Amino acid sequence: MEETKPKLDSPADLEALPDAHLLNEAVNSFSFEELTATVPDKASKGERRIIDNVSGIIQAGEMVALMGPSGSGKTTLLNLLARRINNVTSSGKIHVNGDELSRSTFRRISSYVEQEDHLIGSLTARETLDFSAKLALSRSISGAERRRRIDALLASFGLVGNQTTLVGTPIRRGLSGGQKRRLGVASSLITCPKILFLDEPTSGLDSVASFEVISYLKDVCKKNRLIVICSIHQPSTATFNLFDSLYLLSQGKVCYSGPVTETSAYFGGLGFEIPHFYNPAEYLLEIINVDFSQNKASATEQLQTIQSAWSSSGELKALGQSIATAKENRTEVTLEPPKTRNQMFIPLVLLHRSFVKSYRDVFAYGVRIAMYLGLAIMMGTVWLRLSTHQDSIQPFVNAIFFGSAFMSFMAVAYVPAFLEDRASFIKERNNGLYGPASFIVANFLIGIPYLFLISLLFSIVSYWLSNFYPSGTAFMYWVMWLFLDLLAAEGLVVLMSSIFPIFVVALALTAFMNGLWMSVGGFLVSPRILNVFWKYWARYIDYQAYVFQGMMVNEFSRRNYQCGSDCHCMYSTPLESQCMIDGKGVLEVYGYKTGKNGEWAGILIAIIFAYRLLAWAVLKIKKT
Incomplete structure (x- = not known):
């Protein structure tokens, strides 16, 4: 049944976006010729074409839909057009105003909006745009100009009334789905690109919210003469009719490309009349979809007929002539020289x-x-007011192990927060805003005060409740070891989550690595008898081992313990004749020496920076 055009809740007066950074402001056309993409085919041991000889031209002010069944190649084509393909073999030419552009120039005039929003839920709509502007433009424009751009975008996408509303977190409601998608698009327009690519901008939205997003986008497109290219799955009738042109794909080949208003006449001429009161997008997808057809042979023959008709059509010939004309009338896209960006400013913004x-x-x-305060209370009350009797020596050792190993183990709670930050980084890096170095530096620095606060609060509760050596110096050493422990543990989380950016996998691997470090850290198996395979590599890079021995020395190098009324001492030390145990005798059993705090702290700092350096290398190599 034909859908009526939904009415927007609170339409805003659209404003023109600020001028772009183009000297030759007009990007009049975007054309592509014979685009082809292939991937290895394991079945045939050859190559399989996922995009097959696709050509087209889009004029300024047009909003184009790339549509097709699942697996038709529309997202691949979108990535080819945006020059973001890294894992397929591709060929063909892409022109802007009939001219081939370098990748850097093309990136400066275009922007890409991914299917997932990857917005930071704890920021407001205005803050999201403000930080995007600061990252994209650094200090190349004034604060007044930045605010002007933000105001224009908020007005253009109907977000003025929601500019102080949080995007939304799992425990705090914020913007609606449609508003989030509009905000995601607006943040990509902060640099005033002339070509905008959107991957499934209506994914996960109902028909009303989908229409709302595309309607605002079309108004911005027309008013600012942008070229907007969207991959879209199955839009409603109202949403479908908002697009100017359609590229219909199936199995990597074009079935139709041209004005949306002419689809009915074109397919009617082939014998595929779009039924009255029927969603045209849904009907077109049905007649070119082979995967779910009950009679695949018949569906395949029908699809080949449609594709053959297009390959010999007059429309395709006219399209080729338009591409040739654009190349003949080539105009150079001239950009202002890029302004020097203060690279130190970006980590500060992050x-x-x-x-x-x-x-x-x-x-x-x-x-x-x-969580750590709860852990401190539990530790302090389980190991409550341990005495200086020899019976408390082993409980002290156990408490030290618990305080060091389990604190680092619980750092896995940082995985979801880092994965959210990483998703934002990937999106912003792909749009050329900053690189992994700035991200890693900012991520490391923001954690320092919080991890120190956690270390201090945990120690204030657990250290004194458990009756560790009552000295201000000893207490601060304990805080230092715990702080370095947490810094290293968080570095491990960052590394594992960078390599495997999947929540369950990152969580499991981080837990596994912490389990390994616990096993070889010196408590469960004494370093004196540890298997040589583990002793001569794992233990030396085990940050928990240095923390454990540092805490052990901090406690037992300062204290003596009573043997009991019968003077039967558990450890033989020079104080045995006085019915006492010198705490250094406990350290000798573990093979720990005193006076090495500086060396151990230095090794811990090296491990902390090694984790971050490895995470930087992973993010540098991986593009997604």
Whole structure:
């Protein structure tokens, strides 16, 4: 049944976006010729074409839909057009104003909006655009100009009334799905690109919200003469009719490309009349979809007929002539020289954004602070007021192991927060905003004060309740070891989550590595008898081992213990004749020496930076 055009809840007066950074402002056309993409085919041991000889031309002010069944190649084509393909073999030519552009120039005039929003839920709509502007433009424009761009985008996408509303977190409601998608598009327009690519901009939205997003987008497109290219799955009738042109794909080949208004006449001429009161997008997808047809042979023959008709059509010939004309009338796209960006400014912006997130989003550090305080209370009450009798020596050792190993183990709680930050980084890196170095530096710096606060609060509760050596110096050494322990543990989380950015996998591997470090750290198996295979490599890079021995020396190098009324001492030390145990005798059993705090702390700092350096290398190599 034909759908009526939904009415927007609160349409805003659209404003023109600020001028782009083009000297030759007009990007009049975007054309592509004979685009082909192939991937290895294991079945045939050859290559399989997922995009097959696709050509087209799009004029400024047009909004184009790439549509087709699942697996038709529309997302691959979108990535080819956006020049973001890394894992397929591709060929063909892409022109802007009939001219081939370098990748760097093309990136400066285009922007890409991914299917997932990857917005930071603890920021407001205005803050999201403000941070995007600071990252994209650095200090190349004034604060007044940045605010002007933000105001224009908020007005253009109907977000003025929601500019102080949070995007939304799991425990705090914020923008609606349609508003989030509009905000995601607006943040990509902050640099005033002339070509905008969108991957499934209506994914996960109902028909009303989908229409809302595309309607705002079309108004911005027309008013600012943008070229907008969207991959879209199955739009409603109202949403489908908003597009100017359609590229219909199936099995990597074009079935139709041209104005949306002419689809009915074209397919009617082939014998495929679109029924009255029927969603045209749905009907077109049905007649070119082979995968779910009950009679695949008949469906395949029908699809080949449609594709053959297009390959010999007059419309395709006219398209080729338009591409040739654009090349003949080639005009150079001239950009202003890129302004020097203050690279130190970007980590500061990221640090500011992370700080806002950290105190608003309880999942970032708030939950962890509460969790560690609960752990401290549990530890302090289980190992409550241990005495200086020899019977308390082993409980002291156990408490030290618990305080060091389990604190680092619980750092796995940081995995979801880091994965959210990483998703934002990948999106922003792909749009050329900054690189992995800035991200890693900002991520490391924001954690330092919170991890120190956690170390201090945990120690204030557990250290004195358990009756460790009552000295201010000893207490601060304990805090230092715990702080370095947490820094290393968080570095391990960052590394594992960078290699495997899947929540369950990152969680499991981080837990596994912490289990390994516990096993070889010196408590469960004495370093004196540890298997040589583990002793001569794992133990030396085990940050928990250095923390454990540092805490052991901190406690037992300062204290003597009573043997009991019968003077039967568990450890033989020079104080045995006095019915006492010198704590250094306990250290000798484990093979720990005193006076090495500086060396161990230095090794821990090296491990901390090694984790971050490895994470940087992983993010540098991996593009997704």
